[in-house]
Amino acid sequence: MIQIRNIYKKFGELEVLKGISLHIKAGEVVCIIGPSGSGKSTVLRCINRLETPTSGTVIVDGYDIMDPRTDINAVRTEAGMVFQQFNLFPHMTALENVTLGPIKVRGMKPDEASHLGYDLLTKVGLAAKAQNYPDQLSGGQKQRVAIARSLALQPKVMLFDEPTSALDPELVGEVLDVMKKLAIEGMTMVVVTHEMGFAREVADRVIFIDGGQIQEQAPPHEFFAQPKHPRLRDFLSKVVGQG
Amino acid sequence: MAFQFEPAVILETLPMLVRGLWYTVYLTVGGLFFGFLLGVTTGLMKLARRVAISCIASGYIELIRGTPMLVQAMFLYYGLPMAVGMRIPPLLAGIIVIAINSGAYIAEIVRGAIQSIDPGQTEAGRSIGLTRAQTMRYIIWPQALRRMIPPLGNQFIISLKDTSLLMVIGVGELLRTGQEIVAVTFRAFEVYIAVALVYLAMTISISKVLRMVESRLASPGRSKQ
Numbered sequence: 001m002i003q004i005r006n007i008y009k010k011f012g013e014l015e016v017l018k019g020i021s022l023h024i025k026a027g028e029v030v031c032i033i034g035p036s037g038s039g040k041s042t043v044l045r046c047i048n049r050l051e052t053p054t055s056g057t058v059i060v061d062g063y064d065i066m067d068p069r070t071d072i073n074a075v076r077t078e079a080g081m082v083f084q085q086f087n088l089f090p091h092m093t094a095l096e097n098v099t100l101g102p103i104k105v106r107g108m109k110p111d112e113a114s115h116l117g118y119d120l121l122t123k124v125g126l127a128a129k130a131q132n133y134p135d136q137l138s139g140g141q142k143q144r145v146a147i148a149r150s151l152a153l154q155p156k157v158m159l160f161d162e163p164t165s166a167l168d169p170e171l172v173g174e175v176l177d178v179m180k181k182l183a184i185e186g187m188t189m190v191v192v193t194h195e196m197g198f199a200r201e202v203a204d205r206v207i208f209i210d211g212g213q214i215q216e217q218a219p220p221h222e223f224f225a226q227p228k229h230p231r232l233r234d235f236l237s238k239v240v241g242q243g
Numbered sequence: 244m245a246f247q248f249e250p251a252v253i254l255e256t257l258p259m260l261v262r263g264l265w266y267t268v269y270l271t272v273g274g275l276f277f278g279f280l281l282g283v284t285t286g287l288m289k290l291a292r293r294v295a296i297s298c299i300a301s302g303y304i305e306l307i308r309g310t311p312m313l314v315q316a317m318f319l320y321y322g323l324p325m326a327v328g329m330r331i332p333p334l335l336a337g338i339i340v341i342a343i344n345s346g347a348y349i350a351e352i353v354r355g356a357i358q359s360i361d362p363g364q365t366e367a368g369r370s371i372g373l374t375r376a377q378t379m380r381y382i383i384w385p386q387a388l389r390r391m392i393p394p395l396g397n398q399f400i401i402s403l404k405d406t407s408l409l410m411v412i413g414v415g416e417l418l419r420t421g422q423e424i425v426a427v428t429f430r431a432f433e434v435y436i437a438v439a440l441v442y443l444a445m446t447i448s449i450s451k452v453l454r455m456v457e458s459r460l461a462s463p464g465r466s467k468q
Contacts, residue, residue, distance in 0.1 A: 050370065073369075073372045073373070074372065076369060076370055077371070079370075080370070083367065087363040087366060088367075089364065089367070089382055089386075101371035101372060104377055104381065105371065105372040105373060105377075149367075149371065152371075
């Protein structure tokens with residue numbers, strides 16, 4: 001589904017990614033963890049070309065996203081993105097946030113789109129908030145609307161960039177529950193997160209990135225039980241110590 | 244002869260200013276209408292990825308902001324005809340001056356408002372597959388427009404007052420009309436008070452109207468809570 005081959009990314013002099021290769025199969029749930037500044041978000045953002053890798057190839061659902069002939073807007077609809085800061089459109093209702101993509105990108109009729117929108121808001125448990133504006137929603141509710149907004153394009157992959165990091169602790173659960181539901185339904189997911197519990201429970205594979213490189217990857221039971229890399233052991237002891 | 248203030252003259256002067264008032268309104272409305280179009284166009288051009296396009300916009304903005312409007316008006320009305328051999332009618336020249344002048348300032352207002360929108364909004368728009376143009380139209384522009392209203396109001400008031408400079412190219416606007424009345428009545432004190440009051444009434448109306456527009460456009464979520 002996603003093939004990342006040896007990508008490098010430089011921001012000026014700073015080399016954030018130093019040769020990352022990663023294959024993600026359809027239906028797989030991959031969690032990426034690592035210290036801040038390690039490049040884990042950048043990897044995610046390279047998948048739908050919010051960042052363009054300096055070199056290397058990224059292939060999403062058969063599209064080479066580095067190829068200038070590729071219609072990047074079409075690829076982006078295949079890979080839904082959920083942001084740390086939600087990035088809901090504040091001037092639109094929850095429903096309008098969800099239906100904008102289907103109407104403008106897919107050319108869906110407004111009533112058909114609002115049908116779809118209600119279905120998706122129901123799925124994330126927010127049908128009652130369809131007519132509310134983002135400012136009237138809690139952080140957890142905003143993030144669930146944002147997930148519905150991405151799902152509205154019927155993407156083949158969902159990318160989550162620290163989806164619960166900006167939330168109050170008591171609101172984290174409701175977002176993770178929605179994500180678990182998606183995972184169970186077989187959605188391919190790449191999740192950059194600090195939620196070790198989620199990674200342990202839901203992921204098929206956990207990846208540790210540090211210093212712009214993949215240091216370790218393994219199924220969660222193995223990953224958390226026998227971390228091999230010393231830096232991962234160090235990282236886990238700090239994170240688990242907090243949690 | 245001692246000066247004697249006669250308030251009644253102010254009231255008597257007001258009806259005589261009506262004709263000038265209309266010219267001031269034509270200049271302001273016409274100038275700002277085209278100035279807004281020009282400002283939006285050049286403001287967007289300044290944000291363009293192509294360097295040539297943004298340079299054209301920057302050049303225009305710097306040229307206009309860096310020279311006095313009075314000089315621009317004199318050049319357009321007296322200077323340019325020397326070269327092209329044709330004089331533009333004063334009212335049209337006045338509208339053009341207000342348009343190109345306000346356009347430069349409005350361009351900066353537009354650019355600033357657009358750049359003040361969180362880049363995450365653009366990313367969210369692009370990530371659901373919208374094109375750059377669609378993202379601008381449906382996501383960035385509606386939010387930027389709200390932020391433009393207060394500085395635009397400011398600019399509208401400045402441009403309205405600047406129309407008084409256009410008396411130098413012979414547009415019979417408010418100040419010039421007042422001056423003509425003074426030439427006949429010699430009541431400068433009262434007449435210029437009357438002129439000032441008319442400007443004040445117009446600027447206050449602009450503020451009022453824009454405040455209404457602003458509350459109409461206010462973020463729906465915030466006002467309803």
